[in-house]
Amino acid sequence: xxxxxxIPKKDKKEEIKKETVDNSTDKENKTKDIDxxxxxxxIVLPGDELIKSIxxxxxxxxxxxxxxxxxxxxGILKNRDHVISVIPLAGKYVxxxxxxxxxxxxxxxxxxxxVDFGYPSEATLPMLGVPEYIExxxxxxxxxxxxxxxxxxxxxxxxxxxxxxxxxxxxxxxxYSGKVxxxxxPKVPRVIGKEGTMISMIKNKTGCIINxxxxxWIWIKGDNEALAxxxxxMVEQYSHKSGLTNMISDFLDKELxxxxxxxxxxxxx
Amino acid sequence: xxxxxxxxxEKLIINNKRLDGRTLDELRPVKIEVGVIPSADGSAYIEIxxxxxxxxxxxxxxxxxxxxxNENRAVLNVRYAMLPFSTTxxxxxxxxxxxxxxxxxxxxxxxSVIFLEEFPRLAINLTLDIIQADAGTRATAITAGAVALxxxxxxxxxxxxxxxxxxxxxxxxxxxxxxxxxxxxxxxPIAMTSTDKxxxxxxxxxxxxxxxxxxxxxxxxxxxxxxxxxxxxxxxDYYK
Numbered sequence: 001x002x003x004x005x006x007i008p009k010k011d012k013k014e015e016i017k018k019e020t021v022d023n024s025t026d027k028e029n030k031t032k033d034i035d036x037x038x039x040x041x042x043i044v045l046p047g048d049e050l051i052k053s054i055x056x057x058x059x060x061x062x063x064x065x066x067x068x069x070x071x072x073x074x075g076i077l078k079n080r081d082h083v084i085s086v087i088p089l090a091g092k093y094v095x096x097x098x099x100x101x102x103x104x105x106x107x108x109x110x111x112x113x114x115v116d117f118g119y120p121s122e123a124t125l126p127m128l129g130v131p132e133y134i135e136x137x138x139x140x141x142x143x144x145x146x147x148x149x150x151x152x153x154x155x156x157x158x159x160x161x162x163x164x165x166x167x168x169x170x171x172x173x174x175x176y177s178g179k180v181x182x183x184x185x186p187k188v189p190r191v192i193g194k195e196g197t198m199i200s201m202i203k204n205k206t207g208c209i210i211n212x213x214x215x216x217w218i219w220i221k222g223d224n225e226a227l228a229x230x231x232x233x234m235v236e237q238y239s240h241k242s243g244l245t246n247m248i249s250d251f252l253d254k255e256l257x258x259x260x261x262x263x264x265x266x267x268x269x
Numbered sequence: 270x271x272x273x274x275x276x277x278x279e280k281l282i283i284n285n286k287r288l289d290g291r292t293l294d295e296l297r298p299v300k301i302e303v304g305v306i307p308s309a310d311g312s313a314y315i316e317i318x319x320x321x322x323x324x325x326x327x328x329x330x331x332x333x334x335x336x337x338x339n340e341n342r343a344v345l346n347v348r349y350a351m352l353p354f355s356t357t358x359x360x361x362x363x364x365x366x367x368x369x370x371x372x373x374x375x376x377x378x379x380x381s382v383i384f385l386e387e388f389p390r391l392a393i394n395l396t397l398d399i400i401q402a403d404a405g406t407r408a409t410a411i412t413a414g415a416v417a418l419x420x421x422x423x424x425x426x427x428x429x430x431x432x433x434x435x436x437x438x439x440x441x442x443x444x445x446x447x448x449x450x451x452x453x454x455x456x457x458p459i460a461m462t463s464t465d466k467x468x469x470x471x472x473x474x475x476x477x478x479x480x481x482x483x484x485x486x487x488x489x490x491x492x493x494x495x496x497x498x499x500x501x502x503x504x505x506d507y508y509k
Contacts, residue, residue: 043505043508045419045428045501045504045505046382046419046424046425046426046427046428047425047426047427047428047462047463047464049464061424063384063426070426070427070464072384072424072425072426073422073424073425074419074420074422074504074508075422088422089422089508090310090311090420090421090422091421091422091423092310092328092329092422094387094388120329120330120331120390120391121331121390159341159389160340160389160390161389161390161391186422240508
């Protein structure tokens with residue numbers, strides 16, 4: 001069972017767009033000035049004026065002052081559905097509710113587990129956050145020991161940065177063997193790719209099971225671990241370049257020719 | 270003041286040009302490099318004339334000591350230090366009255382543009398090491414610090430750059446160098462934001478008349494743009 005389910009769905013929006021393009025080419029041309037375009041990734045820096053209009057919403061990585069929207073990060077400019085946002089190129093992971101993270105159980109109290117996931121303060125996995133019913137006074141190490149890796153969802157984050165985790169999710173699970181690599185968290189969306197294209201491609205070609213945590217911890221298990229690691233590290237290194245999926249695909253094909261294609265195994269944990 | 274001058278520096282302005290060949294409202298050549306320290310979250314190296322500064326950002330990370338932690342926002346820690354070999358005479362390492370003061374004013378200059386409220390309970394550590402000092406170290410340190418913070422991915426309202434304006438031989442001059450600072454009359458470092466040219470640091474050593482002060486501010490506002498351009502170019506080149 002792979003845990004990040006990627007359902008390549010045909011975009012209805014795109015189809016609609018294609019239809020409308022034929023009717024209104026003039027309008028397309030007008031909006032192109034603002035559109036960042038698919039190929040050219042425009043890099044913006046803190047304090048750069050992105051747009052002077054009140055018709056747009058200041059999304060992630062931006063702030064509004066008067067009728068202007070400015071960038072507050074160094075990153076890539078995105079403009080989708082009148083929301084202007086900046087995808088950062090660097091920075092630390094800030095936990096958000098409903099994110100999936102990979103963490104390591106660092107110590108156990110009598111009623112909860114503390115999980116280290118690369119953030120300055122540790123997250124708490126309470127007894128109630130586990131699908132099984134746990135009776136009072138039961139040794140919690142039965143479920144998760146110190147040093148165990150878990151793929152968990154963040155259930156809540158308070159203003160004072162008290163982070164609670166939950167395992168009551170279909171995707172959440174304990175990770176057995178395999179290895180964990182660390183990348184910087186702003187690069188995670190690139191590793192996953194648009195609707196998971198990148199990660200599913202790496203999974204298919206290398207035959208590895210890969211779990212990506214939003215915190216930048218990536219768990220890999222399979223025969224081609226080293227190759228998958230190389231590919232992911234490459235994504236991290238060239239994350240700001242366009243046409244990356246093809247580049248990684250070519251790289252994997254070339255490397256796999258030397259080794260031979262991965263053996264197809266049944267679904268495994 | 271003038272009587273102590275060595276013969277070399279008897280006149281600081283000759284034919285409306287300064288001793289290093291610059292005009293009165295010209296900045297020293299700027300060179301900025303980003304990402305010079307791999308172990309830091311963000312870093313920058315800057316050369317403005319002969320002043321060389323290395324800036325490194327670590328964080329946001331756990332605040333230490335814990336009693337200084339703020340529940341609602343991050344704390345910016347700035348450590349400015351002149352390295353022992355940075356001047357002709359050895360600088361005693363460790364905090365001093367001067368370095369504590371500059372750490373504080375630098376912190377204020379940069380704090381106002383950072384969205385500190387996005388990282389409650391955490392700390393951002395900024396280290397500014399002066400490798401070579403030739404006047405304007407605090408201004409150069411602020412310029413480098415802003416680039417390092419931007420490289421570390423810390424959300425900021427705008428970039429900050431700083432330069433000094435001073436009076437030498439009775440005339441206003443921008444971005445003083447070593448001898449001009451030593452033998453000039455006044456030195457006024459100013460830090461400004463890139464978006465609105467808001468002032469985040471202003472200190473003055475020496476005297477200005479009211480008119481001179483206004484004129485000096487004007488000079489900085491008009492001539493600081495190359496510094497922002499250098500900062501932007503350095504960051505853009507890094508991501509290319």
